[in-house]
Amino acid sequence: MTKFPTYPVLLVDDEDTWLRSFSLALKSHGIDNILCCNDSAKVPEILATTEIEVMAVDLAMPGLSGQELIDAVSATNPDIPILVITGMSQVETAVQCIKRGAFDFFVKTNDKSSLVSGIRHAIEIRELKRENSSLRTRFLQDTLEHPEAFTPIVTCSKVMRSIFQYIEAIARSTQPVLITGESGVGKELVAKVIHDLSGRQGEFVPVNVAGLDDNIFADTLFGHKKGAFTGADRARPGLVENAKAGTLFLDEIGDLPQASQVKLLRLVQEREYLPIGSDVTRKTDARIIAATNVDPESMGETERFRSDLYYRLRGHHVHLPPLRERLEDLPLLIDHFLRQGCQQRKRPAVPAELLTLLLGYDFPGNIRELQFLILDALSCSGDEELNMDRIKAHVNKHPAAARKVQPGEGTRLQFGPELPTLKHVCAELVREAMRRTGNNQALAASMLGVSRQALNKRLNKLREKEDGQA
Structure with missing residues (x-):
């Protein structure tokens, strides 16, 4: 305990x-x-x-x-x-x-x-x-004490690294955590990492509360006594009891009915609950982590969700960015899902156009959608090359998900009063391609439309220039 x-x-x-x-x-x-x-x-x-x-x-x-x-x-x-x-x-x-x-x-x-x-x-x-003291130390020194805990989360994003540092600082807190972000960004994965870093001896107990009416919610979380209602032929402990000394993860909390919100508020605020059919209040030491894809700013103001519960759950707040805001992770994630799908088979070659195609897509389903696209493509591919037909068909079916072009990012480049030299533009393009692909030369060359050998020559020239300046 x-x-x-x-x-x-x-x-x-x-x-x-x-x-x-x-x-x-x-x-x-x-x-x-x-x-x-x-x-x-x-x-x-x-x-x-x-x-x-x-x-x-x-x-x-x-x-x-x-x-x-x-x-x-x-x-x-x-x-x-x-x-x-x-x-x-x-x-x-x-x-x-x-x-x-x-x-x-x-x-x-x-x-x-x-x-x-x-x-x-x-x-x-x-x-x-x-x-606060822990956060200052981590951000100033740009360190992670337990980088191995974040291995399940595939990323090279600086934004994600900052989130990891925050997670390490709050992991051992007893306060609730609210994780927000669009569907498919990995909220449950992050919740599990927080639990693993917390040092708690109990289990990580996840439950999706979306669609649960008040009676099912109360029975699922708080359990019931034998004979509490028709069909209750034996007692049920409930998931709060299962999560003792551990973590209770409540997913899709934004869809919880009002009556259930009142019961959850008592659990969060007083650390106590009442099993169905019981007159004896039980205490819990489970840490509560909640997640929602509802916009956190509107969640605390809408009449559909109690503001007092919202601010109680938001003892700590982790917001996960969508995949379109961390496109530098695309090469790593593609490689990760390919390895995941090729454990029992030969890995096919990746067409050069894959990264270029996906960089122009907005991924409304985020990382979960990317995983589906890669594994689905593998299912209809031979051993030689990844079949792109199903990925192209999926992207073309969702034209609204075409990524919005930012100023200066489209086909027409924006220039100042003085034009840069071709040498300077080429150098910046190479650096940007390497940044976006996580220093993957094959993918960067594909993005730039040149051979890997040609890219390698340009990279060597850049290194020689930088070494000379140093």
């Missing part, structure tokens, strides 16, 4: 009864990684050996007072949020503690739910600070 938060909440009070009651209150709200200390003098020793997420400290303690302890911890461990627990007569002192570095204060006689909310808020702030 994965405990929440990752590092323990430290409760410090000399009254054991208060420590027990507050621990129970926290556990009933899903915060179960707790350390209790009834001697404030032992706190420095605990901090020296254990990483602490949040502290809650009572002001009125014998020996080392709460105020002295807060001063000491703020000086040596300024990143740890400290919540001050005070009596009615000590509010002024608590305010002074806030000015000296404490995160917040609560009156001990108040309802414990306010203190639980304060602890949860402090945990969220600590996670955000940790993620």
Whole structure:
């Protein structure tokens, strides 16, 4: 069972009864990684050996007072949020503690739910600070700590690399993740990578919620008791239970009915749910990742989808670009799908026109559509050359998917007041072709309409020129 938060909440009070009651209150709200200390003098020793997420400290303690302890911890461990627990007569002192570095204060006689909310808020702030620090390091150093985790995603795109760096920074967070992007861009693949990097011991449990009515949604996710309804001859645990200590991936979340959205909001917000036919609320530690092909900007504003649920799900947001915005990946993806389809057969040669044809296509179905085109072409190809007939027929059937020509990208080039030299234009064309094909010389030569040998000569001249300038 994965405990929440990752590092323990430290409760410090000399009254054991208060420590027990507050621990129970926290556990009933899903915060179960707790350390209790009834001697404030032992706190420095605990901090020296254990990483602490949040502290809650009572002001009125014998020996080392709460105020002295807060001063000491703020000086040596300024990143740890400290919540001050005070009596009615000590509010002024608590305010002074806030000015000296404490995160917040609560009156001990108040309802414990306010203190639980304060602890949860402090945990969220600590996670955000940790993620921001991780993001800064990764972007400044342009590094990935676990590049092997992204092997299933075939890409050489700089945009995708930035997304990978963001994913590494948020992977261990407990906050929900919303993945957006058009159909076929690989949202479930990315969700699985986030799970693999999270360090969670449980399973990755995917479910497509599109088309599920409220009853089926509740039964699928939350399960039911035996006898809950006609035909329920045995209990069903539900997918939330299957995802304990793991990740629950909800695909096509934008199509969820309103009634189901209310149930999901409770799951996301309170980390609890009610199986059908049960009066006993169950807790979950499953991390929730949701995905939708609905535009994220309109999703939070439309009446069809609850804005409170949308912003809860969007604890972190990953937006995947469509294939037409990462065309530099086309050569790699074509090669990947060819290898995928030729595991039990000889790989046919690829016609030079394939890349040129596909570079002019918009791929409304994205990577999934490209996979279909390549595997479909293989199914009707011999061993010598990839049959292009079905690919051409598919592209010609979808004229609306012809890629929009950008300024200067069509047959008529745009020039400034001074014309570039032919040598300069040729050099830039070669560089652009190599960039678009991921440095694949055969595909770049095909795109430029020259032989591979001719392209190789031009590349050698460019290298000699660059070496001479260096």
